[in-house]
Each structure stands twice: as C-alpha cells, then as structure tokens.
Amino acid sequence: MYKIISLLSLLLLSACTTVQPWDKDLLAKPSMALVPSEIDNALDEHIYFSKEASMGGQGVGGGGCGCN
C-alpha cells in the first residue's frame, strides 16, 4: 500500500502547478473548504462510528462513545 501511496504522491506533486496568492479566489470560498460543514461532518462521523467497525481517516481525536 505504501508503494502505491508514494507513487500517487509523486505523480500528484509533479502534476500540480504553483498557484499564486492572487489566483486563490476560488480556493478561498467557504464552499471549497475540505470540510465545508464541520457540524454535518461530525454528526455523520458519529453515526457511522456507531454503526460500522471503521473510524478515522480525517483527523485524530474526537469524542469517545460507548455506542461502539
């Protein structure tokens, strides 16, 4: 898996261009946030944590729960 990730990362870095600060208008929009709604995301994470055996991926920590 790590080889695939390394390869993907290299491909990614070689493919991207340097975007200047004055060209970041679209990236700066709230809708372009990686997590546009923290509340929706946290509620979803909590629901899926209680129903499935996987967790994490987006960050560390978060409230523990006796639900699983």
Added chain:
Amino acid sequence: MSNTKKIREKLTIASATLLQVTNVTAAEAPDDAWDIGTAVLFYSESDGRVSAIEPVISGTKEYKDGDIINLKAVFDSLTGATPTGAHASSVEQTFTNPSGKKPYTVAAGELPLDDTFLDTRVALSGSWNTAIFDEYSRLILGGNLSKEYDYSSLGVSANFLRDFNNRNTTFSAALGLSSDSIEPSGGVPTPFANMKVAGTGTNRDGTDESKTISDIMFGITQVINRSTLMQFNLGFSDTSGYMTDPYKIITVIDAAGLPTTSLTTDDLPYVYENRPDSRSRQTFFWKTVHHLTEDVINVSYRYHTDDWGIDSHTIDFHYRYELDNGSYLQPHLRYYSQSAADFFVTSLSESAAASATIADYASADYRLGEFVTNTIGLKYAMPVGKNSEFSVRAEVISQIQNDVGTPIGDQANHDLTPDLDSFIIQFGYDFYFNQ
C-alpha cells in the same frame, strides 16, 4: 472596502482553507463576532429500533492576532431497542436484561432486541489554533470530554501544520490520546459465561473497565491548480484495554441449530462475548475538492485495515449545486463496505462454548460482520439576512448484511443478519453573534 483589504482578506481565507482544521468560514465575518453553528439531528431506525435526537452548538472565534478558538457541545438522547447478538430462532427465547433482574421474551422468528436501551450523552470539546515559530506554521491543541451514564471519555490532541511552496502545500502531523472507561449496568460480564435466568445471579467480573486510544496522523494538502485542492492522510491508531461490548451475547446452538437445552440450572443458552484487548489500525484517506464553473465537487476515499481482520473501503461524494441568491442544493452519496472481524460468529456450538477460555475471541455483534452501507442524502441551504444561513438535510442509510458461515439446521429458516435502514433529518442554523 479597499482592494488591498479585499486581497488581504482573501489571502487570509486561502491560508485558512489550506489549514483546514477548524470551520473557518469567515468570508463575511464581522469583527469580534462568534461564528455560531447550531443543528438538531433526528435519527431513527426501521422496525422501531434505535431513535435519537442530537442537538449541537458550536462557536468559533478568530481573534485579531490570528488565534482561533472553537468550543462545541453535543447532546445525544437515545431510546429504542438494540440487537443483543443472539439470533432469531423457531422457538420463543427468554433473556435477562443487563441488570440481571428482569426477564424478557422474544417471539419465535423475531430478532432478539434489548428494548431497555436508553441513554443520554453529553460531549464537550474545544480547540485553540495559534501561530507557532513563524507565519507559516500553526499549532492546534484540542480536548474533548464525553459522558454517558455507563461510559466516559477524555481526549487530548495536538496538530502541527506547516505551509510550503507559496502556501500551496501544507504538511500536517497530529497526535491524539484518549482514555475511556466503562461501568456496565449490572457489572462486567465474565467472557463466555452464560447469561443467567433473571434473579439468579449475573456471572460478573468486577464493575468497571477502561481502554486507551493513541492516534498519529500525517497529512499533505496540496493546491493542484486554481480550482482544485487535494488532501492525503495516513493514520495509525492503537487501542489497548477493554473493547468487548458488555451487553452483547452469542447464541449457543445444538446440532439442530436451536438454542441449546443442555444447560446447568439457572443458565440460559447464551454466552457473553469476548474481544481482543488490543487493536491496531491504519487508514489511508484521500480527498479532492474541485470548483466547476459555479458548483463544487467534494469526493473522498478511505481505506481502513486493522489486525482484527476488518478491511473497509469508503467512498463519499458531495455535489454542491449553487442556486440563486446564495442558496444551494447538495446531494450526498456514500458507499461503505467492510469484511468481517476474524472472530465474528453468528452462534457457537455447545462444545465451542464449553471449551472457550479468556484467550479465545468471539462476537456476534453485527457491526463486526460483513456488510455494505449505502447512503443517499440531500441538503438544502439558504441565506437568511446578511450573515445567517438555514439548512435542512435528509439522508437514508441502508445497511446490507452478508451471511458469514454456513447456517446449521433451524438457522437456515431465519435471517441471521437482518438488514437495517436508518433515516436522518437535520435542521441547521448558522449565524454571527456579537458579544
């Protein structure tokens, strides 16, 4: 507003977008205001199983020196019935509730559910996001606390972020530590001991247990071009301590696939489950956000693997369709599939149950089985006044279980791992609050 100020604001927001840890949606933030997010989520499962109401309030404030504080409170109120781990059978089944005092019966052909399930949870969390070393590095310190009547959790986290490459690349390294404790109703069950007839004792070992969870995560967020952002995370998590579900049991069956009748006095044909006391998991996470002419696509994939034998794949897709006047519609699709834990069983034979020791592991918790979850949802949000937004979203979550193992005798007449549909509806209101 002058052009210089506009550009400065945009740059600030762009940096915050790259940092991507707190919900910095400060595009129109008035000075000295708290960005408040509120929501109420209603959750219900088909067949009258669990239902929940979950109100949330979150406040984020950015100070003049660039520090960002976030405080959040979540309340969770659950009622309903939850599967015990025992499976449906052609005979009526009698169980004892967790306290060991009250019996309940489940009709032939019905999935055994514990309908005494009732819980309230309060979770509080906070984070402080501040510059460290220079203007290219940030440190986010967080803490969280949650409490239920039988469970409590205390966690801390630290996340370091550094921008490179004209702020087009952000590296992150995060550490998290959590300590959880459980005090099950009726005490901690003895692994593989039989559930007892109500009022005849409980087969318990002590009153409480605990576990610790350590997380480490490395991530890269990369601006691909003017309209595309990509994120990669690699996460490692170790849990040690008590991970058994004290309320879950396993049916012990005879050669005909019926709950065994070869029992000593006061025993019921169900034994308490037992899980390993360590778990090591790894996750790989990829996300891309892409701006089309007006709309935005947000797509992610997560691969999860652990030493319990659970591998899972999650694909998540949001499409934000911009309407007039700042409103938007956002369809959501999610696909999840997982393999069963190595020790997942639907039942135990009389000999397996009799010979099982603390060193053996078995659980019939459907969440450790093999299944697929499909989610379809839609959100609608509209601005209210200048700085507020109202939203509503509805989702349907379908969990489709696959049978694990070959049914024995009567087991073939029943759905041992029934599917489950859940529904959510959520109302949200975000606004700015001036002190």
